Amino acid sequence: MVTPYKHEPFTDFSIEENRRALEKELQLAEANLGKEYPLIIGGERITTDDKITSFNPAKKDQVIGYVSKANRELAEKAMKVADETFQWWRKTKPEMRADILFRAAAIIRRRKHEFTAHLVLEGGKPWKEADADTAEAIDFLEYYGRQMIRLKDGVEINSREVENNRYHYIPLGVGVTISPWNFLFAIMCGTTVAPMVTGNTVLLKPASTTPIISYKLMEVLEEAGMPDGVVNFIPGSGSEVGDYLVDHPKTRFISFTGSREVGTRIFERASVVQPGQKWLKRTIIEMGGKDTIVVDEDADLDAAAEAITYSAYGFSGQKCSACSRVIAHEAVYDELLELVVEKTKKIKVDDPTNYYTYMGPVIDEASYNKILDYVDIGKQEGKLMVGGDGNNTTGWFVNPTVFADLDPKSRLMQEEIFGPVVGFSKASNFDEAIEYANDTEYGLTGAVFSNNRVHIEKAREDFHVGNLYFNRGCTAAIVGYHPFGGFNMSGTDSKAGGPDYLVHHMQGKTTSEML
Numbered sequence: 001m002v003t004p005y006k007h008e009p010f011t012d013f014s015i016e017e018n019r020r021a022l023e024k025e026l027q028l029a030e031a032n033l034g035k036e037y038p039l040i041i042g043g044e045r046i047t048t049d050d051k052i053t054s055f056n057p058a059k060k061d062q063v064i065g066y067v068s069k070a071n072r073e074l075a076e077k078a079m080k081v082a083d084e085t086f087q088w089w090r091k092t093k094p095e096m097r098a099d100i101l102f103r104a105a106a107i108i109r110r111r112k113h114e115f116t117a118h119l120v121l122e123g124g125k126p127w128k129e130a131d132a133d134t135a136e137a138i139d140f141l142e143y144y145g146r147q148m149i150r151l152k153d154g155v156e157i158n159s160r161e162v163e164n165n166r167y168h169y170i171p172l173g174v175g176v177t178i179s180p181w182n183f184l185f186a187i188m189c190g191t192t193v194a195p196m197v198t199g200n201t202v203l204l205k206p207a208s209t210t211p212i213i214s215y216k217l218m219e220v221l222e223e224a225g226m227p228d229g230v231v232n233f234i235p236g237s238g239s240e241v242g243d244y245l246v247d248h249p250k251t252r253f254i255s256f257t258g259s260r261e262v263g264t265r266i267f268e269r270a271s272v273v274q275p276g277q278k279w280l281k282r283t284i285i286e287m288g289g290k291d292t293i294v295v296d297e298d299a300d301l302d303a304a305a306e307a308i309t310y311s312a313y314g315f316s317g318q319k320c321s322a323c324s325r326v327i328a329h330e331a332v333y334d335e336l337l338e339l340v341v342e343k344t345k346k347i348k349v350d351d352p353t354n355y356y357t358y359m360g361p362v363i364d365e366a367s368y369n370k371i372l373d374y375v376d377i378g379k380q381e382g383k384l385m386v387g388g389d390g391n392n393t394t395g396w397f398v399n400p401t402v403f404a405d406l407d408p409k410s411r412l413m414q415e416e417i418f419g420p421v422v423g424f425s426k427a428s429n430f431d432e433a434i435e436y437a438n439d440t441e442y443g444l445t446g447a448v449f450s451n452n453r454v455h456i457e458k459a460r461e462d463f464h465v466g467n468l469y470f471n472r473g474c475t476a477a478i479v480g481y482h483p484f485g486g487f488n489m490s491g492t493d494s495k496a497g498g499p500d501y502l503v504h505h506m507q508g509k510t511t512s513e514m515l
Contacts, residue, residue, distance in 0.1 A: 005143055008135035011131045013128070022113045022117060026117045029114070033064055033065065041232045048069055065212045076244075082174045086200065090170070090171045100226050101144060101224075103223075108137060115185060119213065123182075126352040126358060133185045137189040151502060155508075164515060172200055177191045178238075181207035191257060196230055201231070204234065211235040252279060254283050254284070255284040256283070284492060284494045286486070286494070288320040288490060294327045296450035301332055305343055316420045317420040321476075321484075324417055326425070327426075367396065371421065374415070382423060406424060430450075444465060444490035448469075480497055483496070
């Protein structure tokens with residue numbers, strides 16, 4: 001019997017002991033900056049001359065570390081190792097694989113502030129966001145370990161008197177995990193251990209802006225007893241290593257989290273059957289969103305304003321689930337807008353190593369420039385209410401920004417910005433609000449604030465998103481509580497942290513024995 005798992009609690013940093021513990025780890029992390037990190041292929045540490053440099057986005061000249069960079073030759077070496085390892089790893093007991101995850105979770109839990117401190121520096125995350133990222137990584141390890149044990153015996157099917165029938169799951173093969181920089185620990189961890197615990201071997205190519213946390217996960221998995229060659233750490237460029245592995249005839253599946261542009265490109269490339277390829281590659285893809293909070297005329301406006309603020313500006317809006325659109329009923333539009341503007345003005349933007357910082361930097365110069373380009377577009381399309389500027393003197397800081405009176409079809413209300421920018425549009429009634437909310441190419445998250453039960457049930461049926469929340473914000477999905485994934489151009493809706501996520505990394509096999 002598998003015991004149920006309750007998610008890892010968040011740290012209360014109002015308690016001085018907790019605050020001092022993280023401050024100590026931040027000092028230790030800063031004292032160890034600038035180290036070099038090798039590739040890991042079949043347990044072998046490999047150093048290359050070509051390096052990826054990881055910078056602190058809050059202190060753009062501060063180097064977090066240097067990570068060896070894989071090329072095609074090393075990617076091929078990793079593929080051969082992973083393919084050979086798969087031949088015996090696929091036959092290991094699911095309980096043994098799950099136990100590796102449970103021990104890894106325990107190791108991270110004991111060193112929680114150490115990992116959180118690293119996320120503050122490498123990812124530019126404020127304390128609360130970094131702590132939640134670490135907690136979610138622990139959650140994925142615990143949850144997927146338990147799910148594998150539940151799935152190990154397959155699913156009961158019918159048998160006739162003359163036969164004995166069984167239906168069970170087997171792993172797919174070698175998978176490529178291409179992880180994002182925004183949830184640099186949690187999503188990277190989840191998309192690495194899900195294929196591993198299901199009996200596959202993994203080639204892990206982390207985001208080039210945040211590769212060091214992936215190396216630290218490798219160390220934890222090794223300490224937890226993971227054999228050599230099961231997960232191989234091969235950071236490198238997308239155009240060289242990424243494309244090569246996506247196209248490779250021995251790649252069985254690709255797990256990707258990132259932009260729509262890259263995700264659709266991977267989906268297209270994976271559909272091509274290469275010479276020597278014996279299967280159709282499976283893709284597990286999450287690409288982003290243009291997420292809307294709808295506010296009805298009878299809603300609690302204070303609660304709605306609070307939810308809009310934290311959903312839009314948590315981690316500087318760099319979440320695929322972030323609120324970037326508000327559709328408000330015309331009867332409450334002005335009051336709600338004023339409440340959000342006032343809350344936005346109070347937000348502290350600063351170095352995330354400071355305890356009091358609510359919002360830190362965006363990830364890099366490219367993001368900084370892209371967001372400010374969208375601000376310029378917003379100034380043409382709507383009314384700038386607050387923010388609309390940035391400061392790149394020491395790091396990549398963009399102030400939280402609100403635009404009002406936008407056409408629902410404007411670029412600011414249609415295109416993913418991935419920054420602390422939220423736009424407001426007005427609806428004349430609830431039906432129109434839902435129509436506007438659905439009028440994007442995405443379908444990831446959404447929220448509705450209403451006290452009208454008929455309207456809530458209408459939204460439940462008609463608001464076309466993978467994760468819909470009522471009278472709360474549209475971010476902060478919890479593993480095992482809110483299985484996460486979206487419709488349309490938000491991806492393949494594989495529902496990470498949900499009861500059927502692991503099945504995407506396996507295939508069903510039926511055996512039937514005549515009696």
